[in-house]
Amino acid sequence: MSFSQIVWKMAKANYRKYIFYYLCNTFAVMFFFVFSTIYFNRQVDEVKISGSIQFLLMTPGVTLVLFTIFFISYAHQIFIKQRRSEFGLFMTLGMTDRDIVKLVLLENTIIGLLSLTSGILGGTIFSRGIFFLLMHSVGIGQVAFHLSSNMFLYTTIAFAIIFLIAVGSSLYHVFTENVIANIKSSKTAAALKNNSPIIGGIGAAFIFISIIGVYLTYAYSNYGGELLFIWAIFTILGVYISLNQFISLFIEFVKRRENYYYPRMLFLTSINYKFKHLTTILTLVISLVMITILYGTLNLSIYSMEKKDVLESKPYDIAFLQTETKNNLDQETVYSIIDQEDNRIQGYQQIPVYTHYERMEDDNWLVSYSFMSIESFQELTSISYELDNNEMLYFINSEFENNEQEEYYQENAYYFADENLEFTLKEIIAGNNINYVSDSAFFIINNTDFEQLESQFDGYKSTIHQINVEDWRETDGATNKLEKNLLAYNKKTPPIMDERTEGSTEEEFFKVDSKIKAFQSIKMENGISFFVMTVLSIIFFLGSFILLYLNLFSEIESEKEKYRKLHAIGITDKEVKQAVTKEIRAIFFIPAIIGAILAFCYFISMMRDIGGVMANPGLLLYFGGITITYLLVQFIFYLYARKKIIYKLM
């Protein structure tokens, strides 16, 4: 029997170790690949350039890379820890370093290639399934699954680099440690290191400071996004340090109260041991939980706030700007398009405005001044106001939520007009009464002045059309038809090429502004964000679960041994079950709960940006909902893991 035959025989006997290692790598590749099918997805890519999704993908992307690096090197460590004692034995029997390198490289190349293939294959199926599921459940029909060369390329490169680093570092360890250390490597790891209250305190301080930091950042600075990343690193570091120390300190403290300690001794010591050995994994799991919950909540919050904003900023369901040559459909035609039997027009306003343009001398900036008669203004706002000739109101078409902004406008509005217009400002009025189709602020003057404007300034006459219907949600067809009709009309008239369309297009300038279209566009953009976040959450959730699960199973032999010993001194099956349940419960839920608490702290702090949580209590519901969902899913997985482990141990 040759040496390679012996190696092959040992490999066959230890096939479980190889399968474990292979599966870990496959999962890592799979996660990467699923992420890249989203990152390089065409539709997502389109939104990425325009919207917030870039920012949304950034942090999870970095986390995913870190996670994968850890995941692979962790799997590799477990694998090599078992192999090292074999290598040590081979080396004492006279195997050369060269032979070992050859063996390691051969093994890892095979496992690496197999993992890559099955990971990409599994990732394709998995990703396809998620796309299919979400498209049908959430109704994001526009994100279609497709494959591109970039997805394969980046996955392969990323995996290859991480894999090589892991292999390289463990080879380094095999050769730098002496033979005896290698043989004993699987045993020495069991020893516990010393605990230090001070270090534990530093860890807690890190977490505390970073959360205060997030709070201050969002409350007082404009660098939220950039600094957030740094604070997050601080938090995670803090979690790592305190996890490593705190459980021990806690046990140290509890030990003095023996009545409490003794009945829980097996559980506490075992958790202490596990937490020490699982510090990195638990930290990672906590980070994943935190990111999943936090981003899920933020995503949902942004969606609901944007929706609210957009709908509130449009006082009318459909609006458009009309001039003599553009959008000039008569009222009858508009009625025939919009007015439906089951969705009657409730109101139709036509407000004449007159817009004058002026170019600033210093920066060539084009400024517009829009005028409206007091009669129209009354019709719009139901505010009656007597205006003499050469008197004006300044109307800002905006509802101010915070005072600072309003003050700014109050102070500056007048000056916009002062130098150019010889009107006396009577009052500044703010209110959201017009859809944004022409200007954001208007000079309100009396009817006589308004009629004479044409002779005083160059300008453009136009009419704002605003329509309300019974239910804006049912206006999709009508709005499309209106758009089509207007577009057809505009094509027949000569194009507009003056100040009005500067920096924009005629089409844009005369576009129909409707609640339904705004709502649809938000739904689409957020739908894609939601989709991306959901996929990432699934990856992260599965990732953290697999990490915990694999770890529990990689230690199952020593656990079995432990319970065999306990059984011999008379522990009952019921007591074993109780002990195992307690332990798994702690390992599954302590990180989840810590992660949720951290996410909550971050969430509260980040809400400073929009006036604090108390101002938006509805967002707390989102947080609660997502957290509870997460914990529920975790609970199902926990039940599964417990069943499996108890079955294996008994």
Add this chain to the structure above:
Amino acid sequence: MAILEANHIVKIYGDIKEDRTTQALNEISLSINKGEFIAIMGASGSGKTTLLNILSGLDKPTSGAVTIAGEKINEISRNQLALFRRQQLGFVFQDFNLLDSLTVKENMALPMILEKKSSADIDQKVQELAALFGIEDILDKYPYQISGGQQQRTAVSRALVNNPSIILADEPTGNLDSASSADIMECFETIVENLASTILLVTHDIFAASYCQKVIFIKDGMIHSSIIRESGREEFAQQIIAELSVIGGRKDVF
């Protein structure tokens, strides 16, 4: 009064139907009285560990019955057996069977903790036994921080905390050097003398067996013979050697 009684114990490994069986124990009967200190000796594969496992309820006999302190242990359930073991039996293993994540004190206290004894009782018992076996100084150490002899003394103390009816020891000196072996055997002597306990140990160590009052020899799954110590240890050791040579062991052990 017999504290342990075994009647016609038969243990057959393997599938009887397929006729690929090994008979490990063949009609073994024995009876141990309270306060006795007995060793079971035999060559490797003679069935001594199988016998001990059956006597302690860790394994079930193919036929026959074991009674300990009036309880027929092969008639009770697995869980009741576990409870019985921690209340009535003290166990000492060759590989000590200490939990690495617990300190010496915690390891000792474990059977009492499982029994939900009060912490005051636990502390008192642990202190008492630690003093008896001279391990007070290492109570807060972990098993990997102490020597093999200390580990085994811890294991012996653990076996005693619930005041068992009988202590069963499986090769208790098998992993120890001769000085530590002497230590442990002296511990056992102390137990028998001071605590009036009953000890049954399985060993192939003549030195260890020489501490006992009686040695039962097993060969091929059957009781071959037994000798009782009537004089000093060295003389008894010579008797054991002689007996071993009769049943096919080697004579020249020294």
